[in-house]
Amino acid sequence: DTAVSQTPKYLVTQMGNDKSIKCEQNLGHDTMYWYKQDSKKFLKIMFSYNNKELIINETVPNRFSPKSPDKAHLNLHINSLELGDSAVYFCASRPDGDNEQFFGPGTRLTVL
Amino acid sequence: GEDVEQSLFLSVREGDSSVINCTYTDSSSTYLYWYKQEPGAGLQLLTYIFSNMDMKQDQRLTVLLNKKDKHLSLRIADTQTGDSAIYFCAEISSASKIIFGSGTRLSIRP
Numbered sequence: 563d564t565a566v567s568q569t570p571k572y573l574v575t576q577m578g579n580d581k582s583i584k585c586e587q588n589l590g591h592d593t594m595y596w597y598k599q600d601s602k603k604f605l606k607i608m609f610s611y612n613n614k615e616l617i618i619n620e621t622v623p624n625r626f627s628p629k630s631p632d633k634a635h636l637n638l639h640i641n642s643l644e645l646g647d648s649a650v651y652f653c654a655s656r657p658d659g660d661n662e663q664f665f666g667p668g669t670r671l672t673v674l
Numbered sequence: 675g676e677d678v679e680q681s682l683f684l685s686v687r688e689g690d691s692s693v694i695n696c697t698y699t700d701s702s703s704t705y706l707y708w709y710k711q712e713p714g715a716g717l718q719l720l721t722y723i724f725s726n727m728d729m730k731q732d733q734r735l736t737v738l739l740n741k742k743d744k745h746l747s748l749r750i751a752d753t754q755t756g757d758s759a760i761y762f763c764a765e766i767s768s769a770s771k772i773i774f775g776s777g778t779r780l781s782i783r784p
Contacts, residue, residue: 652717654717664719665718
C-alpha cells in the first residue's frame with residue numbers, strides 16, 4: 563500500500579563516494595520531486611520531473627543528478643559526496659491538476 | 675524572493691489549544707498548506723486552504739488565513755501528546771513550485 567517509497571532509509575558513507583537514493587511512487591502521478599531538509603529542518607526543492615522532463619532545477623551542485631527511468635521512479639545520484647551533503651532527502655509526487663504533494667518517508671544521509 | 679517564515683518552537687500544556695503561526699511573501703499563492711512530520715516519518719498533509727478562504731475547520735484543526743497580512747495560522751484544539759511533531763507551513767508559488775517554512779516543533783507538557 564506504500565504510496566511513495568524511498569530506499570535506503572539510512573545511508574552512511576565516506577566523503578568522496580558516489581551514492582544513489584531511489585524513489586518510487588505507485589500513485590500514477592505525473593510529477594516527482596526531490597527535497598533536501600537541512601539541519602534546521604528547512605525543506606528546499608532540488609529537482610522536479612514531469613514525464614521524464616526536468617521542470618525545476620534549483621541551484622544545486624552538479625554532483626547531484628536526478629535519473630528517471632520511468633514515470634514511477636525518480637532516483638537521486640550524488641557524486642563525490644561532501645560533509646555538507648549530510649541531510650534528510652525527501653522524495654514527493656504530485657498528480658497533474660492538483661497541488662497536493664505526497665511525500666516519502668525520507669532518507670537520512672550521513673557523510674563521514 | 676519567495677519566503678515562508680515560522681517560529682521554531684512551541685510548547686503547550688496537554689489539553690490546551692496550540693496556535694502555530696506562519697507568514698509568507700508570495701501574494702499570488704493559490705494554496706497554502708500545513709504538513710506534519712512525526713519523528714522518523716515522512717511529511718503528512720494535515721490540511722490546506724484556498725487563498726479565497728478566510729477560515730477552514732476540520733475536526734480539531736482550524737486554519738485562519740489573513741491574505742492582507744499574508745499570515746496563516748493553524749490552531750489545534752485540545753492538544754494531545756500524539757500531536758507532538760514538527761509542523762510545516764507551505765505555499766505554492768507557481769504550478770510546480772512549493773515553498774516550505776522551517777517548521778515549528780510542537781512539544782506537549784503534561
